[in-house]
Amino acid sequence: MPELFISGLSHKTAPIAVREQLVVEEDKLREILVDLCATGVVSEVMIVSTCNRVEVYGVAEAPGEARALAFRRLGQHRGVDPTSLETLLYTKSGAEAVAHCFRVAASLDSMIIGEPQILGQVKEAFALAQGCQTVGPRLHRLWSRAFGVAKKVRTETELARHAVSVSYAAVELARKIFGSLDGKSVLLIGAGKMGELAAKHLVDQGAFPIFVANRTWRRAQEMARVLAGTPVPFDEWPGALAAVDIVITSTGAPEPIVRKTDVEGALETRRSRPLFFIDIGVPRDVEPGINELETVFSYDIDDLKQVVESNLRERLREAQKAEALVEREVARFVAHGHDLEVVPTIVSLRERLEGIRRGEVAKALENLPDADLRTRQAMDALSQSIVNKILHTPIVKLRESSRSGQGRSWTEMIHELFGLGRGRHDE
């Protein structure tokens, strides 16, 4: 029977210099997919091509051949020598291929574990192959389950929960302080890119209103427009400290511009409302020591990096949970797959015996024209229970054999013994 396989290279096995050589545009990819199927080497095929991985998923009698052909075609485009790829390629089949597929979809194989883009990318690759009609029942079953597993990993573990970028880590901290950011007001001082990015994230989460202060009035107006905020004259921003919840600073000033005394003054009117400083400037814009004030939290760029690092550690910890989940799903998928292999045989076996039973019962009743309803029912029940008793053990054995991977020889034998027609059924 043709085998499910996956073969390719990723950021783990091949440098970017190789990966970029194999990137092909969509039209070319379509052509390759169709050609691969047309040669008959594969019966089903799909190609995932991103900047971090180029992988061929398929069903083939000889996966080695399929892989050689696929990568020759992928490399052809830019004149990559296929033999130079051989050492970089990995190939997996059977349960290992299933596991690989689930791990990729769940972002466990990504460069940054838990990054969300990969799921969208494999979904696109799947849609592309579907469009070329190179997806058959087996790849379909594999990927539908893989998407399900990816979703399960996302909801049941916190693999992708915690930010791994500085600007997003700042937003998460804000959420740990304020809960919802709806209606929290933000003051952005300075025009650094990262500051602007953090402010944008905050706006996305519902922060409002936004005040922007800059030494250059024009720049303040520009950024205010981008963030749908209000420009504030640079020497007036300390007045806003009493009112806002979050202050982002990213100026090029050589000295801290947010002084402890300013903040202390503002606190008197704030009535214990928390105030959160995100200082992305280097050198720092917020005077150290402000963090010690009650209800004030002040993070500089190093603090944020530290948070990112522990977020990454947290992701790795969650990844263990996700791996265990994937492992369970693979086992279930494979076991069920084997079950599927023997199901047609079980069905035809049942049909066959049911046919015999009905025939014989009808024959017997013809000879008993006086039989009352009760007798008829009793005969029916008797024959049914005999059939069921006889079938019980073979069916159980058949299921067991399929789980240990020997389903095929058993199904063939049963087809022979009971004369069930062809030895193999369509999937």
Added chain:
Amino acid sequence: MNLVLLDLALLAYVGATALALVHLIQRQDRIHRAASLLTQGGWVVHTLALVVRGVELGRPPLGTLVEAMSVVAWAAVLFTLWAERQYGVKVLGAFVLPLVSVLGVSAAWLPPGLTNLAPALRSAWIWGHVTLAMLGISAFVLNFAGGVMYLLQERQLKAKRPGALYYRLPSLETLDRITYRALTLGFPFLTLGLFLGALWARTAWGSLFTFDPLALLSVLAWLVYAATLGGRAIAGWRGRRAAFFAVVGFGALALTLGAGLLLPGRHGS
């Protein structure tokens, strides 16, 4: 009968405590669901136990301090289940259930005290007094747990080294809201409860306030909570300060309970 039920409920609470703590470490939803189910099951059995006990005694099961402790545990579980759902804070159980278990287990182990009340105590007043005070105290169990969680999370945020608790605890804002809600829930109950107690003391002993360690300490606890509420309303105390007072107030309540159990007085059994 009611002892078996009570033991069952306790067992469920202790089991749920263990599961809630495991959930705090492992954060698996399955474990939280199990802890939650066990808590709910325990609470239902506990309710039955209290009803059966009341029927057996022919009076509310609130006649002794030990009985009252059991009722505090019962109401605290109820409030916590509500707050977990209301605020979507799954780790709340890990902070409240240990207290509930300690209360429940010590109530089960302490000598039950007199079950026949002195004639002076046989009055409808006393049931109002005890019920309200206990409801108040159980809300303050939640208030205390919220305060502790707030202080822990605040420390994580100030230290800038996110540890395990940073990821597990909800936002400061949410914790502050829980703490405040529990305070506004518990305070009227406690106030009315103490008021009824004082009125009834005048009827029974002829004076509003004679020396009784439990009564004195409970007034102290009441003052702490009153100050927190006042601070909030007038000076906008929130967050850390409110959380700090939640802990202090609960300390006063714990002293009150200790005094009731160890020192002679009108509340002693």
